[in-house]
Amino acid sequence: MIKYEIKKLLTLPHILLILLALAVGFTLSCYPRNIDHSYSKIVYKDYMEQLSGEYTADKKAFIQSEYERMEKIISEHDEMTEKYKNDIITLEEYDEHNFSYNEAQAKISTVEYLMEKCSYFDEIGGQCYFFYDTDWADLLSENGIDYIAAILIILMIAAVFSDEYSSGSRCMILTAYKGKVSASVCKLCISFIFAFIISACMGAVRFGGFCLQCGTEYNNMNVRDLIGYSAFSGMSLFKYYVCGVIFHSVIWAVCALFICLVSNIVKNGIFTVFISFVMIVCAALLKADRVTFFDLIFSGRLLALNPVDIFGYDRGSLKFVLFILVIAVKTAVYGFGCIYTWGRRRR
Amino acid sequence: MELVFDKIGKRYKNKTALEDVSLDLNYGIYALLGPNGAGKSTMMNILACLLKQTEGRITLDGSDISAMGKEYRNILGYLPQDPGFYPNFRGYDIMMYFARLKNIKDPKDKTQKLLEFVNLADDSKRKYKEYSGGMKRRLGIAVSLLNDPKILILDEPTAGLDPKERIRFRNIISKIGSDKIIIIATHIVSDIETIADRVILLKDGKVIQNDSPSELVDHMRGKVWLTEMELTAAQDHVLEHTDSNIVKSGDKSYLKTVRDEKPFPDSYECEPRLEDVYTYYFDESGVNGDHADDKI
Incomplete structure (x- = not known):
């Protein structure tokens, strides 16, 4: 039965739609991310060429000295300008100062970030490493819903039940021996797994584009070396990314069950797509600073969050056990709701 | 069973x-x-x-x-x-x-x-x-x-x-x-x-x-009538009477009517068929009344 349910779902237009979505996702992920930083990425990269490797007291001292040197140059600027105006220093001396001043102005925000990084390393303790982590930090900080996955999943899952209603085949299925419970459970499982796989594939494609653009040399560095990720000690960047993709894929799988429930209630593909879009995608657009009770109701809200918001002990308010509980309850409610509405007799 | x-x-x-x-x-x-x-x-x-x-x-x-x-x-x-x-x-x-x-x-x-x-x-x-x-x-x-x-x-x-x-x-x-x-x-x-x-x-x-x-x-015996008629007259008749239909045989045309009473003086009985049962019971003109309570 599963074989034929998969066949129903993966028609040629659907396969082409999936391939198109993956291609678009890959292309978009190959473009550099336009994220604003408090520091210069170029300067940071230059410093990382000097500093990369284990964080030591010497490296901290160097950063501190750099900061003091730049602060001194910047603070001397007005005085030097006055001296030049009063012919106390020569033009060459003033030029030399100006060069240092401009360099300090360009670099000081980056050095400040490096000092922040040192403080973070001191705070978390243990062995910490410097490396050029901006690209990874950008990749991991990407919040919000994946619109391509959203469109694909909503369009395809909406058809799983609603097509049976619109074509009239539900009547024939329901009068079969396994037509009530087994058939609906089979459809639910297919929807759950399909949404999971699509979301995971989109994550993989995004990662492929990232590797093509930024390389793979830091994939095995520890995610705790990134500011804000101290809760995930011992996990590599790649592993953390994979966990994030799984986390979102599980939520998408639950969303797929929600879409199934909507289609069983409204019995119409277009309405199902519309309602699912509003309830999942629009809910995800309503941003919040922290996880609230509202997020437990609307799965789309969970999709909009970064795993660190939920699992990070220092920032999140929702713990892993509660998250699992929410997922389990939603799966049960949507699943039983679907089975009931699918098999019930019309009145 | x-x-x-x-x-x-x-x-x-x-x-x-x-x-x-x-x-x-x-x-x-x-x-x-x-x-x-x-x-x-x-x-x-x-x-x-x-x-x-x-x-x-x-x-x-x-x-x-x-x-x-x-x-x-x-x-x-x-x-x-x-x-x-x-x-x-x-x-x-x-x-x-x-x-x-x-x-x-x-x-x-x-x-x-x-x-x-x-x-x-x-x-x-x-x-x-x-x-x-x-x-x-x-x-x-x-x-x-x-x-x-x-x-x-x-x-x-x-x-x-x-x-x-x-x-x-x-x-x-x-x-x-x-x-x-x-x-x-x-x-x-x-x-x-x-x-x-x-x-x-x-x-x-x-x-x-x-x-x-x-x-x-069998129940329809004595209720199905044939009347030889000009085609145009038969056509006019069936437009107004849903208990009738036109039957052609060679060059002649007949009006077949399913009704309790003889529809025309020159009408004569014919062998009923199951479709006549349908016409009799589901006639919308009301000529034959409501047969909901008829039991054979």
Whole structure:
């Protein structure tokens, strides 16, 4: 039965739609991310060429000295300008100062970030490493819903039940021996797994584009070396990314069950797509600073969050056990709701 | 096996679809005959456990079918008016999918045999969307027979079929009818005239007659009249009287009228047919009155 349910779902237009979505996702992920930083990425990269490797007291001292040197140059600027105006220093001396001043102005925000990084390393303790982590930090900080996955999943899952209603085949299925419970459970499982796989594939494609653009040399560095990720000690960047993709894929799988429930209630593909879009995608657009009770109701809200918001002990308010509980309850409610509405007799 | 409809009623907010329907069905082919909106599909849907009745209950050998669940579905075959099979599936795939749904032990063998039975074995690899109307219907019958049902419900099974396919359908049904309760809902009299063991006439949600075709036809003796008439005059007459139709024989044209009284002085009686039963009971002109209470 599963074989034929998969066949129903993966028609040629659907396969082409999936391939198109993956291609678009890959292309978009190959473009550099336009994220604003408090520091210069170029300067940071230059410093990382000097500093990369284990964080030591010497490296901290160097950063501190750099900061003091730049602060001194910047603070001397007005005085030097006055001296030049009063012919106390020569033009060459003033030029030399100006060069240092401009360099300090360009670099000081980056050095400040490096000092922040040192403080973070001191705070978390243990062995910490410097490396050029901006690209990874950008990749991991990407919040919000994946619109391509959203469109694909909503369009395809909406058809799983609603097509049976619109074509009239539900009547024939329901009068079969396994037509009530087994058939609906089979459809639910297919929807759950399909949404999971699509979301995971989109994550993989995004990662492929990232590797093509930024390389793979830091994939095995520890995610705790990134500011804000101290809760995930011992996990590599790649592993953390994979966990994030799984986390979102599980939520998408639950969303797929929600879409199934909507289609069983409204019995119409277009309405199902519309309602699912509003309830999942629009809910995800309503941003919040922290996880609230509202997020437990609307799965789309969970999709909009970064795993660190939920699992990070220092920032999140929702713990892993509660998250699992929410997922389990939603799966049960949507699943039983679907089975009931699918098999019930019309009145 | 005894299938009993015990005072079945179905009411919607402002409409009564079925009222006090009581029937006792055993093995055989039953034709449920009635015009559109008579309640045939409602009755079929209630029997298939797709629709809940407002009143009464249906029992199979004493057990309420709505409480039998899988046990009932295991002996039920249902072919709705539009089964809505999957256009991109091959005929064979549709059979196999429903064989799995119907928990058939040897699905490939059963599928092959039934495809041969309905003469679709050579077309089983073709996609459903490429099938003709008749082929789609035959595939539907094959699907409904997968579990060798004891109760087979066919809702308007010949709608849209050409005469050749209609004959083929009748042949298939007569072959399988001996050990099953087959209920065929239709408004096409010729489809069931030769194969039905009993004809149930349904009008406005009520059973108005339930008898064998021959007895129904016998009951019409003395009520079917032929009148030789000019074609134009006959044409004018049938426009105003729905109990009449034109019959041509060679160069002559006749007006055939189904009525309790002789319609014209020169009219004479003729041999009734089952279609005359339909005309008599479902005449909308009211000339013959309401026959809801007529019992043979």
